[in-house]
Amino acid sequence: MSDPAIRVRGLAKTYQVPVRGAGLREALRSLVRRETRPVEAVRSIDFDVAPGEVVGFLGPNGAGKTTSLKMLSGLLHPSGGEARVLGYEPFRRDNDFLRRITLVMGQRNQLVWDIPVIDSFDRNRAIYELPAERYRRALDELTELLELGDLLPKPVRNLSLGERMKCEVAVSLLHAPDVLFLDEPTIGLDVTMQRRIREFLREHNRRTGASILLTSHYMADIEALCPRVVVIHHGRILFDGPRADLVARFSTDKTLIVDVADPEADLSAYGTLVAKDGGRSTLRVAKQDTPEVTSRILADQSVLDLTVEDPSIEDVIDRVFQDAAAPEASPSESSG
Amino acid sequence: MRFLRLLGVFTRIGIQSDLAYRANFVFQMLESTMNLVSALAVVALVFSQTDSLAGWRAEELGALVGVYFLVLGVLNLVVAPSLQRFMEQVQDGTLDFVLTKPADAQLLVSLSQVRIWKIVDVLFGLAVLLVALARLSAEVGAGEAAAFGLALVTGASIVYSLWLFLSTLAFWFIRVENILMIFWNLYWAARWPVGIYPGWLRWTLTLIVPVAFAVTVPAQAIAGRLGEATLVGSVALALGTLAFSRWFWNRGLRRYSGASA
Numbered sequence: 160m161s162d163p164a165i166r167v168r169g170l171a172k173t174y175q176v177p178v179r180g181a182g183l184r185e186a187l188r189s190l191v192r193r194e195t196r197p198v199e200a201v202r203s204i205d206f207d208v209a210p211g212e213v214v215g216f217l218g219p220n221g222a223g224k225t226t227s228l229k230m231l232s233g234l235l236h237p238s239g240g241e242a243r244v245l246g247y248e249p250f251r252r253d254n255d256f257l258r259r260i261t262l263v264m265g266q267r268n269q270l271v272w273d274i275p276v277i278d279s280f281d282r283n284r285a286i287y288e289l290p291a292e293r294y295r296r297a298l299d300e301l302t303e304l305l306e307l308g309d310l311l312p313k314p315v316r317n318l319s320l321g322e323r324m325k326c327e328v329a330v331s332l333l334h335a336p337d338v339l340f341l342d343e344p345t346i347g348l349d350v351t352m353q354r355r356i357r358e359f360l361r362e363h364n365r366r367t368g369a370s371i372l373l374t375s376h377y378m379a380d381i382e383a384l385c386p387r388v389v390v391i392h393h394g395r396i397l398f399d400g401p402r403a404d405l406v407a408r409f410s411t412d413k414t415l416i417v418d419v420a421d422p423e424a425d426l427s428a429y430g431t432l433v434a435k436d437g438g439r440s441t442l443r444v445a446k447q448d449t450p451e452v453t454s455r456i457l458a459d460q461s462v463l464d465l466t467v468e469d470p471s472i473e474d475v476i477d478r479v480f481q482d483a484a485a486p487e488a489s490p491s492e493s494s495g
Numbered sequence: 496m497r498f499l500r501l502l503g504v505f506t507r508i509g510i511q512s513d514l515a516y517r518a519n520f521v522f523q524m525l526e527s528t529m530n531l532v533s534a535l536a537v538v539a540l541v542f543s544q545t546d547s548l549a550g551w552r553a554e555e556l557g558a559l560v561g562v563y564f565l566v567l568g569v570l571n572l573v574v575a576p577s578l579q580r581f582m583e584q585v586q587d588g589t590l591d592f593v594l595t596k597p598a599d600a601q602l603l604v605s606l607s608q609v610r611i612w613k614i615v616d617v618l619f620g621l622a623v624l625l626v627a628l629a630r631l632s633a634e635v636g637a638g639e640a641a642a643f644g645l646a647l648v649t650g651a652s653i654v655y656s657l658w659l660f661l662s663t664l665a666f667w668f669i670r671v672e673n674i675l676m677i678f679w680n681l682y683w684a685a686r687w688p689v690g691i692y693p694g695w696l697r698w699t700l701t702l703i704v705p706v707a708f709a710v711t712v713p714a715q716a717i718a719g720r721l722g723e724a725t726l727v728g729s730v731a732l733a734l735g736t737l738a739f740s741r742w743f744w745n746r747g748l749r750r751y752s753g754a755s756a
Contacts, residue, residue, distance in 0.1 A: 172753070174753065229591070232591075232595055233594070233595065234591050234594055234595065234752060235752050235753055236749070236752045236753050238753070250752065252594065252595075254597035254598070255597070256597075257595055257596060257597035258597040260595070261595070262591065262592070262595045264588075264591070264592075267587070267588055267589050267591070267592070268589070269589065269592040271508065271512065273512040273515050273516075274508055274511050274512045274515070275511075278507075278508050278511060281504065281508075282504060282505070282508055285500060285501055285504040286501070286596050286597070286598050286603070287596075287597060288597075314515065
């Protein structure tokens with residue numbers, strides 16, 4: 160097996176955050192004496208990302224996702240532990256390292272506002288010192304995949320949010336990086352454009368074999384792109400594994416949708432009745448009871464149709480974060 | 496050379512982006528013309544009363560006005576807008592894009608913006624300087640010209656270092672635009688040779704906000720009234736301030752990434 164593209168061991172980051180009481184007096188006092196208190200944004204996390212792997216980094220706001228991405232892209236100096244990306248220590252910000260990674264932040268843009276998109280591309284070409292031939296090839300490929308043809312000559316200020324994001328993604332990939340750090344790349348986009356970006360990322364990953372570490376609040380992004388997810392909460396890893404296992408591990412219920420011939424039939428004895436519409440009842444049943452309940456329904460009722468569903472990944476994630484109040488719930492602790 | 500190639504690309508982008516706002520060219524012409532005319536008018540007024548001001552003759556003071564506009568133009572062309580943008584980037588977080596680029600961050604933030612219309616001040620400054628030189632022609636030899644060039648470069652380096660130092664404070668205090676206003680108010684005073692000011696102000700303009708090196712010293716060089724010691728001292732100061740501001744910048748970067756905390 161080859162070396163991991165990203166290797167993280169015991170990585171931690173503690174910020175010194177200024178504290179200040181409310182009111183004018185406190186504001187004046189803080190001018191003279193600034194008090195700070197440590198905030199542990201990331202507390203000793205471990206994970207690897209293999210070359211070519213796409214990993215979804217999940218967590219609520221303030222979980223430590225962005226802090227982790229910033230440490231891995233060399234913007235923040237870790238307060239503890241070790242991170243290696245492509246064999247480099249990111250915080251040294253070695254030019255050879257920076258040439259091989261990229262950072263896309265959905266909330267911020269690097270394109271120059273007043274000039275045509277193509278000139279911003281040219282700016283990055285100069286900064287990355289890309290040879291003309293290589294730049295041309297990258298530009299052609301990105302233009303084709305993202306359908307940028309009409310956008311390139313337009314000033315950035317004339318683009319819609321979705322168009323701008325396509326260009327942001329493209330400008331970040333001109334230098335053909337081996338590792339992509341994507342911080343909420345689809346935030347604020349409409350559903351069609353989200354899908355467009357997603358499809359592009361999947362295709363790009365297939366063609367180039369670049370590793371992707373992606374954060375998103377949209378589960379659709381994660382479901383479309385990430386076979387593996389890392390869930391982080393309060394700076395700790397709660398889960399690291401295949402996406403399907405996340406649902407299996409954290410969901411305690413299944414949903415049964417049962418159609419029976421008799422619209423008056425009452426199925427509430429079999430589980431929690433969530434909805435009833437004529438002969439169709441939706442029941443929530445504990446996972447371990449599902450086989451037994453299913454066979455009882457099939458035996459007792461004249462069933463027209465019956466389906467068993469896992470809860471949506473959104474519901475599962477929501478539950479993970481609610482359960483996470485207790486730190487001992489962290490399954491990754493032992494591996495540190 | 497890396498520096499020149501980047502400057503070339505940023506200049507081209509700056510021209511394109513400024514061309515999008517053509518009205519600014521007209522406003523810049525108006526502003527520069529008014530500034531220059533008022534500056535020259537005051538010089539003419541002074542020399543209608545006297546033949547020399549603190550030892551400076553009219554043509555020499557004309558050269559000084561030329562240098563003043565030249566340096567002002569160069570500052571506003573690249574240094575001021577770039578470092579202004581840098582301070583905004585610290586506030587809005589887009590500095591992260593600069594720091595993930597495989598190029599020296601100080602170089603990138605110092606060159607990132609080129610406000611091409613400010614070239615008007617540079618051209619006006621050069622024109623005034625050339626006219627003044629034509630009148631002084633008999634007295635300007637190769638030595639003076641070389642000393643002038645050197646003094647101009649060292650003066651610009653000193654002012655750049657000061658700007659970088661002040662901008663770098665943004666890493667600690669986030670909002671530091673007001674500090675730069677102090678610089679502009681004192682730069683205004685450099686329209687006159689520092690020798691005419693009372694001692695405390697002269698020292699401030701020489702040592703604390705060293706605009707004297709950017710304007711008075713090059714003008715002295717072209718007028719052939721610059722001692723070797725001052726020139727050597729000026730070069731030494733330029734090297735010192737460049738090194739110090741570089742060191743301070745790196746400290747600021749460490750602070751930004753939380754490495755020093």
